[in-house]
Amino acid sequence: MADGRFTVTNVHDLRPLVAHVLYRFDVGGLENGVVNLINHMPSDTYRHVVIALTEITDFRRRIGRDDVQFFALKKAPGHSIWIYPQLFRLFRELRPEIVHSRNLAALEVAVPAWAAGVPVRIHGEHGRDVGDLDGSNRKYQWLRRCYRPFVTHYIALSRDLEQYLTSRVGMPPARVTQIYNGVDTRRFYPAETRQPIAGCPFSDPMGCLIGTVGRMQAVKNQTALAEAFIRVLKAFPQLESRLRLVMIGNGPLRAQAQALLEQAGVAELAWLPGERDDVPEILRGLDGFVLPSLAEGVSNTILEAMASGLPVIATNVGGNGELVESGRTGELVEPADVDAMAQKIAAYAIDPQRAKAAGSAGRAVVERRFSIEAMTQGYQDVYDRLLKSRSRMPGRNAWVHP
The missing domain is CATH 3.40.50.2000 (Glycogen Phosphorylase B;)
Structure with missing residues (x-):
């Protein structure tokens, strides 16, 4: 026009x-x-x-x-x-x-x-x-x-x-x-082994990468995930050598999340590169997906993560409970419950086989229902x-x- x-x-x-x-x-x-x-x-x-x-x-x-x-x-x-x-x-x-x-x-x-x-x-x-x-x-x-x-x-x-x-x-x-x-299951699919993410500083195959993808705005509440990551490392110091955080997206919460990580002295264990256009490849480079939103409809990113064979930890808001079968394909926590989120992240990091089984179950649900x-x-x-x-x-x- x-x-x-x-x-x-x-x-x-x-x-x-x-x-x-x-x-x-x-x-x-x-x-x-x-x-x-x-x-x-x-x-x-x-x-x-x-x-x-x-x-x-x-x-x-x-x-x-x-x-x-x-x-x-x-x-x-x-x-x-x-x-x-x-x-x-x-x-x-x-x-x-x-x-x-x-x-x-x-x-x-x-x-x-x-x-x-x-x-x-x-x-x-x-x-x-x-x-x-x-x-x-x-x-x-x-x-x-x-x-x-x-x-x-x-x-x-x-x-x-x-x-x-x-x-x-x-x-x-x-x-x-x-x-x-x-969700496009031909574009989003599981990797047999975790794939390296272009530009990501974390490449240890024995590590555990948890992450999220989305616009970093107040309703998405990514700062809660940053706080949960910090609490996991304090409560489970044995995970400091393995657990890493990846947060993809741009918006006002990006700087806030980065500041929280820096204040806690763990910024070098997290990667916040901003917006990316290779989300399918990024998801195949993660071991688990977290969505800390305060409100949702039906989350595309949850479906994409499930299609990619990832266990999903999500807040129990909107339609998230219609996607994630708690205890089977992932876990649901109450919104802004940082301690519960930290506990679920730690549980998957400590038991990779349980995480992998949940991811496989999630992929099957997507193929059947979504x-x-x-x-x-x-x-x-x-x-x-x-x-x-x-x-x-x-x-x-x-x-x-x-």
Whole structure:
């Protein structure tokens, strides 16, 4: 887009168009789910555009199809009604059959989509942020109720989020579909032996590398993992020669975690390289994965770690308990319980065979329940069903292509 004008292509393509709307298109679990959906949905079924209310970064290169357009609207923070005319014009020019928004920050696009005559308006709930860790924020519930008349259907990534929509927000169950994230098991797979990580200073094959991957923001709470690592070394000094910490990602908590490690005198036993684009290889270089989040929807990184054959220690928030079978594929601890996290890390470091067995069980669960094919088919079924039902309603026909 340049000077407020849009360049729209493929207007004569008869495949229904899905407009995926996000607040920002950058590295993250939500965004990765959109990438996986677009890359794996059969190209002869739907075509796609990605609309970011703010920015689109180089993350767009993760989409492998060459028929996907991208639009960044440069929206200012907060609810900005001034963006409605811009979205209205874009939807009128693109003529999508479906607008699919994600999370509360993008929910407002349902209004201009409705005004522009988009036949199907889907909203996805992918997780919670630091302002609503347990879903009790009444303002956020009220906002979702306000936009309800403009949304055709909702998709919840976990049973926890499905219950939130139906019980706390009051959505009719018939208007909510629960679909788990899927993971690409061909891209994320176990290594027979732990693989060296490019640039990582820890290469001892007898060592134990625990790690995490994700944006280092308050809701992800990576400082709790740094504190747990410090406590493990104090409580189990015999592990100091073997146990190492790897924390991948950028954000404000990176400096805080580094400072905690330095103050404890163990910074040389941890590696915090920032953002990386070789996550599958990094996971194959770990012995265990830890997710210390304060809130989650359905974590892509947990699924990727499980697919990579890693035991997972995660906080019991959001959909984490729907992914990790405590005592079998990993362990669950209460959020911010640093001592419990430290104990679980130590247990796996002391008993590598137990850790390996949990990782193998996790891989089997992913193959059985969380395949990317099942996720893609779930979304396609919803798209197909809603378009079919809308086309039968007077005045609700899909766009007629010239």
